[in-house]
Amino acid sequence: MRRSTLLAIIMLAVFLTSHSAQAQVNRETPDALQDLGIDEHLGDYIPLDAKFATSEGDSVVLGDLLEEGKPVLLNPLYYECPMLCGLVIDGVINVVDELAWKPGKEFIVISISIDPEENAELAAKSKKNYLAGMDSTTKAGWHFLTGKKDQIDKVIEAVGFEYKEIEKTGEFAHSAAIMLLSPQGKITRYLYGISYDSFNVRSALYESADGTIGNTVDKLVMYCYQYDPDSGSYAPVAINIMKLGGLATLIILGIFLGVLWLREKRKKPTSKTEFN
Numbered sequence: 001m002r003r004s005t006l007l008a009i010i011m012l013a014v015f016l017t018s019h020s021a022q023a024q025v026n027r028e029t030p031d032a033l034q035d036l037g038i039d040e041h042l043g044d045y046i047p048l049d050a051k052f053a054t055s056e057g058d059s060v061v062l063g064d065l066l067e068e069g070k071p072v073l074l075n076p077l078y079y080e081c082p083m084l085c086g087l088v089i090d091g092v093i094n095v096v097d098e099l100a101w102k103p104g105k106e107f108i109v110i111s112i113s114i115d116p117e118e119n120a121e122l123a124a125k126s127k128k129n130y131l132a133g134m135d136s137t138t139k140a141g142w143h144f145l146t147g148k149k150d151q152i153d154k155v156i157e158a159v160g161f162e163y164k165e166i167e168k169t170g171e172f173a174h175s176a177a178i179m180l181l182s183p184q185g186k187i188t189r190y191l192y193g194i195s196y197d198s199f200n201v202r203s204a205l206y207e208s209a210d211g212t213i214g215n216t217v218d219k220l221v222m223y224c225y226q227y228d229p230d231s232g233s234y235a236p237v238a239i240n241i242m243k244l245g246g247l248a249t250l251i252i253l254g255i256f257l258g259v260l261w262l263r264e265k266r267k268k269p270t271s272k273t274e275f276n
Contacts (some may be wrong), residue, residue, distance in 0.1 A: 037175055038190060039160030046074070047154045047187045052112065052147040057122040062155070062185070065110060065143055071188075071208035072108045074183035076161045077114040078172055079126040079144075087194040088176050089130055096138070098198040104141025105206050111142070114156060114163050114172055116149040119205075159187055180208040 048063030074090055077085035089118065090109065095202040096103060103109045113123065123144040131139050137165065163174035179198070189204040 036162045041160045046158045050151045050154045050245040051122045051143040055121040055127045075111040078113045085224040091195040095196040104137040109142040113146045180204040
């Protein structure tokens, strides 16, 4: 019994030591990458002269891809990313499916690879796979780009998107986010994570377009909401809602009084009294 007990104690000690060491290893990796984040450069412009290759193999500068009146959703990634980039672009695809506005019509999507080793052929393959179920207009309004390191870094540094290559694996460590740009390339909003709320994206696009897209309802909704940097989403503005509520009350009251006035007018005799 003593030998069995001693053996069990030794095995337990070995297990706990091994588990502790493994836990330490698991903690070290995130700690090494925790400094990678995003330094928001709201109000700055992306370099419109940065040169890239499209998924068709054509050479373009970013300015050539921008269109008047159409905001831009910028998606930094790399096509052979084992997990995170796929989750981010899936999140973008999902929210695009939920929006009434579509790439190519109301806005543009630009996916830029941060890996200078990736080429147009890989970009074309990724575009075909990711956008397989989308129509031709959406595909035309969604650009998958690759480029040289100096051109990539010009754009990535402009938007404050930090990344670094992991030497042992050749993969890239980075955070998960998308950026919204004005039709002129000004950085207007950052949205974080791997999934995106359709209201937040629609509001950010509307804001980026400076109110030039959307209908009257969109304009009224955006009047009642403003971006809250603490929550990273759009929150209702009480004073604006009260103003609209007051205006609606006045309109309804005016209609009500108008109806009453018309009824009273119809009750009055229209024929003149004849005197003999």
